[in-house]
Amino acid sequence: MRVGDVFIDALGVWLPEPYSAEQAVRDGLYDAVDFEESGLTGARVAGSDVAPTEMTVRAVRQLQERRQSELSDVGLLVHASSSWQGPEGWNPAPYIQRRTFGGTGPCWHLSMGCLGGLTAFEMAVSHLRAEPERQTVLFTSGDNWSQPELDRWGSVPGVILGDGASAVTLTKRPGFARLLSVNNGGVPDLEGMYRGNEPLYPGDVRLRPVPDMRQLATAYKENTPDSFEAMVLAAKVQLELVDRSLDQAGITIADVTRVAYVHYARQPLQMWLLDPLDLPLEKSTWEFGRGVGHIGPTDQIAAWDHLLTAGELGPGDHLLLVGLGPGMTIGSAVVEILERPRWLDGSDD
Numbered sequence: 492m493r494v495g496d497v498f499i500d501a502l503g504v505w506l507p508e509p510y511s512a513e514q515a516v517r518d519g520l521y522d523a524v525d526f527e528e529s530g531l532t533g534a535r536v537a538g539s540d541v542a543p544t545e546m547t548v549r550a551v552r553q554l555q556e557r558r559q560s561e562l563s564d565v566g567l568l569v570h571a572s573s574s575w576q577g578p579e580g581w582n583p584a585p586y587i588q589r590r591t592f593g594g595t596g597p598c599w600h601l602s603m604g605c606l607g608g609l610t611a612f613e614m615a616v617s618h619l620r621a622e623p624e625r626q627t628v629l630f631t632s633g634d635n636w637s638q639p640e641l642d643r644w645g646s647v648p649g650v651i652l653g654d655g656a657s658a659v660t661l662t663k664r665p666g667f668a669r670l671l672s673v674n675n676g677g678v679p680d681l682e683g684m685y686r687g688n689e690p691l692y693p694g695d696v697r698l699r700p701v702p703d704m705r706q707l708a709t710a711y712k713e714n715t716p717d718s719f720e721a722m723v724l725a726a727k728v729q730l731e732l733v734d735r736s737l738d739q740a741g742i743t744i745a746d747v748t749r750v751a752y753v754h755y756a757r758q759p760l761q762m763w764l765l766d767p768l769d770l771p772l773e774k775s776t777w778e779f780g781r782g783v784g785h786i787g788p789t790d791q792i793a794a795w796d797h798l799l800t801a802g803e804l805g806p807g808d809h810l811l812l813v814g815l816g817p818g819m820t821i822g823s824a825v826v827e828i829l830e831r832p833r834w835l836d837g838s839d840d
Contacts, residue, residue: 653784
């Protein structure tokens with residue numbers, strides 16, 4: 492989707508304290524071989540005393556402070572998550588809306604896993620274009636993996652699960668950045684990778700186990716003869732989506748300043764992103780992500796915020812956002828930085 496008429500006027504990010512991977516090895520939480528091979532140095536860990544929705548509220552409040560205005564112009568809240576959010580049957584989006592800007596507008600909980608952010612960006616563009624009076628969409632995300640039944644250090648191949656939250660306002664009004672393009676697609680042949688041999692129905696949610704993605708992926712590969720071909724197709728689709736986003740933005744990969752991706756270990760980062768795009772490691776957000784952990788849809792937003800605050804992204808630069816999600820779903824977007832965000836000259840520096 493070619494955009495150009497939607498801007499970003501503020502970001503908000505909340506991250507808890509870091510927990511080093513080296514310490515996790517000493518504590519018997521992280522496999523020493525995985526530690527040596529992954530290149531990951533740690534993750535942000537919130538603990539079990541703060542809900543992911545409360546973390547999200549904190550991210551929205553930082554966004555409000557940076558924006559220096561209330562969110563009365565927000566006509567839609569879209570909240571995305573990967574981790575468990577709260578009681579079964581409960582919608583976390585109204586809680587976040589009630590605790591931040593209120594009102595009676597719509598609020599949606601998007602179940603797209605780690606691709607929730609890029610999916611929400613495309614939804615936001617369509618929502619804003621549908622009615623002239625619509626001005627702003629607020630995207631939020633928050634995940635906390637501090638469940639005792641979940642192994643944040645070893646349940647997902649190639650990542651350490653991190654905790655954190657983010658918020659973004661996409662608006663028709665001028666902002667510090669402009670969304671030039673966004674595209675989403677997927678390879679449904681790989682939906683089984685996130686299911687394994689688990690039955691679809693019936694099931695008792697009260698007895699539902701916390702998923703171990705290593706086991707699910709192993710079961711999928713053992714029972715799916717053409718799984719390798721599907722993975723090759725996924726890589727091809729991702730490259731096509733990136734090429735489409737770059738073309739619609741009117742730039743080439745050589746014009747991209749930095750690329751924000753899933754906070755993977757070094758090997759999958761190289762295999763899935765850097766090698767196909769012929770990019771050096773320095774163009775990615777690897778140095779930031781390796782110590783933060785994989786925070787679901789917040790990965791790309793937190794990395795974007797870091798690049799801005801660290802002075803590694805400025806006016807005239809282009810940021811490529813690329814992500815993957817269960818299903819397998821794939822997305823990409825291009826953002827142009829128009830000016831230095833005003834909050835960088837304030838107390839948030």
